[in-house]
Amino acid sequence: MVWCSGWKLASAVSNAGGLGLIGSGSMHPETLEEHIVKCQKATQKPFGVNIPLLYPEIEKVIDVVIRNHVKIVFTSAGNPKTWTAKLKENDIKVVHVVSSVKFALKSQEAGVDAVVAEGFEAGGHNGREETTSFCLIPAVSDAVDIPVIAAGGIGSGKAMLAAMVLGADGVQIGTRFAASQESSAHEKFKNKIVEINEGDTELVLKKLAPVRLIKNDFYLKVKEAEMRGAEKEELSLLLGKGRSKKGMFNGELDEGELEIGQVSAMIHEVKPAADILREIWTEYNDVKKSLC
Amino acid sequence: MVWCSGWKLASAVSNAGGLGLIGSGSMHPETLEEHIVKCQKATQKPFGVNIPLLYPEIEKVIDVVIRNHVKIVFTSAGNPKTWTAKLKENDIKVVHVVSSVKFALKSQEAGVDAVVAEGFEAGGHNGREETTSFCLIPAVSDAVDIPVIAAGGIGSGKAMLAAMVLGADGVQIGTRFAASQESSAHEKFKNKIVEINEGDTELVLKKLAPVRLIKNDFYLKVKEAEMRGAEKEELSLLLGKGRSKKGMFNGELDEGELEIGQVSAMIHEVKPAADILREIWTEYNDVKKSLC
Numbered sequence: 001m002v003w004c005s006g007w008k009l010a011s012a013v014s015n016a017g018g019l020g021l022i023g024s025g026s027m028h029p030e031t032l033e034e035h036i037v038k039c040q041k042a043t044q045k046p047f048g049v050n051i052p053l054l055y056p057e058i059e060k061v062i063d064v065v066i067r068n069h070v071k072i073v074f075t076s077a078g079n080p081k082t083w084t085a086k087l088k089e090n091d092i093k094v095v096h097v098v099s100s101v102k103f104a105l106k107s108q109e110a111g112v113d114a115v116v117a118e119g120f121e122a123g124g125h126n127g128r129e130e131t132t133s134f135c136l137i138p139a140v141s142d143a144v145d146i147p148v149i150a151a152g153g154i155g156s157g158k159a160m161l162a163a164m165v166l167g168a169d170g171v172q173i174g175t176r177f178a179a180s181q182e183s184s185a186h187e188k189f190k191n192k193i194v195e196i197n198e199g200d201t202e203l204v205l206k207k208l209a210p211v212r213l214i215k216n217d218f219y220l221k222v223k224e225a226e227m228r229g230a231e232k233e234e235l236s237l238l239l240g241k242g243r244s245k246k247g248m249f250n251g252e253l254d255e256g257e258l259e260i261g262q263v264s265a266m267i268h269e270v271k272p273a274a275d276i277l278r279e280i281w282t283e284y285n286d287v288k289k290s291l292c
Numbered sequence: 293m294v295w296c297s298g299w300k301l302a303s304a305v306s307n308a309g310g311l312g313l314i315g316s317g318s319m320h321p322e323t324l325e326e327h328i329v330k331c332q333k334a335t336q337k338p339f340g341v342n343i344p345l346l347y348p349e350i351e352k353v354i355d356v357v358i359r360n361h362v363k364i365v366f367t368s369a370g371n372p373k374t375w376t377a378k379l380k381e382n383d384i385k386v387v388h389v390v391s392s393v394k395f396a397l398k399s400q401e402a403g404v405d406a407v408v409a410e411g412f413e414a415g416g417h418n419g420r421e422e423t424t425s426f427c428l429i430p431a432v433s434d435a436v437d438i439p440v441i442a443a444g445g446i447g448s449g450k451a452m453l454a455a456m457v458l459g460a461d462g463v464q465i466g467t468r469f470a471a472s473q474e475s476s477a478h479e480k481f482k483n484k485i486v487e488i489n490e491g492d493t494e495l496v497l498k499k500l501a502p503v504r505l506i507k508n509d510f511y512l513k514v515k516e517a518e519m520r521g522a523e524k525e526e527l528s529l530l531l532g533k534g535r536s537k538k539g540m541f542n543g544e545l546d547e548g549e550l551e552i553g554q555v556s557a558m559i560h561e562v563k564p565a566a567d568i569l570r571e572i573w574t575e576y577n578d579v580k581k582s583l584c
Contacts, residue, residue: 100490100491101489101490101491101557102490102491119424119426120412120413120422120424121412121423121424121426121427128491129490129491130412130494130495131413131490131491131554131557132411132412132413132424132425132426132444132445132554133424133426134411134413134424134425134426134444134445134446134451134454134554134555135413135445135490135554135555135557135558136490138448138450138451138558139490139557139558142558152424152426153424153426153427154426156430158430158457158458158459159426159430159458161457162426162454162455162457162458163454165450165453165454165457165579165583166450166451166454167450197393198392198393198394198421198423198427198428198431199392199393199394199420199421199423202422203422207519226521227499227521228521229518229519229520229521229522230521262423262424262426262427263426263427265393265423265427265431266427266430266431266434287457288583291457291580291583291584292583292584
């Protein structure tokens, strides 16, 4: 949710009864602090911060969340052993994002409070195992004793119910909120999410770090390079710096990196976060009732 | 289900209340005829035949199913327009297997009675869109008016219920029955299915025809070639002929092609098909009740 989930989206989700998350992956520590303070003013409800652990200024980021009394941290992209203890000493609930059973078990061992099991269909960065939500949710929930939050492919009430049926204790929803009114992404990117159809994203850049992107001009260049066996160095050069900002924040749809999940195919309108949450919740209850 | 689903498995599934399918992809027309006749003797219940439409002896295969009064045909890997009319003129229900919304719509247009929507997690040959069951089931069921049968990732009652919640009208189960007692696969392959874990399969050979395989020695060779950008011709040579028979029927686990779905990670025992079906059905009903 880089470039999408700032204080506006996080507080809107929390105010509407979800647990809003500030995505710190696209923020300098000072920017993150600003977002946390604004979020605290915008909602009385709990919210969390997502921290990619490989972030270069990670120590400062951890300090920011502790100093600002953030109560819930979702960590991803890194070893949960490194920071979980420190966060928990500061009374912070820690949830780690995983894409395999192996890392779910490692996270449990590291003492996290819950895991997010993120399937292959999810947007942005993803695991190497390519296990889909259908297979990952039951496998992870069988393997660990802590709560499992399902992510990847969930943008509707029936998808939420399906995830719970498969063994999830809760769900994490990204893509659907990337196309919300409160998302800080560029309008052009939000409209693109609404426009695209089934089959319009792909997990690429597997030699660097696998990432699911919309099939735009930049994707075509990556794909061409990958098909002829381009090495890490060439792909790294092709990717360059700041390409996700270019695409998702600046709205350069052809040359930017457009990170989104497969479930984008089912999104047909940009809406307020509260409406999205209400619709998901209503559909969840309706479909559940219809089974009885 | 090549090398797995002959008359023994198909009749066992039909006798236990499912719709058994004979997988004709690994059979010469005479062998298929033999299997159909034996299946008719082994069950009074309906069963079907799966026909990959790109099969070289396709005309003979179509003649065999018509001549032997098969009532249900599942077609895959080819254009549904070519044979649907002829099959339907002969009172045969036709179901076409698709991996995208685009081909689901084309199948409906071709006059098929239902589609199988097969997700990325499924074993064996698969689509280029890489859409997972979580995203494919609702997308296809929104797009078409005919019944949708979900496949890919389904080997348990809760997975069946999740598929129905996402909009499926029924499910097709392959992998779980590949490891049944009645499966005609080699014992070594069945034991391998039981043994492997989450992350132990991958969709490869995308430059030829994408196929999900167990990560064995043959897979490693394919992967190495693909990573350096090997072209179609080299991959085709590497694959050679009869490699799926070698792996799945002859039990050469290192050098054979071992086609299986991601859900293999959740299979812990080779069982009679009737037990599998009963367990799925019981779990489906139990989980459904627990929601009410």
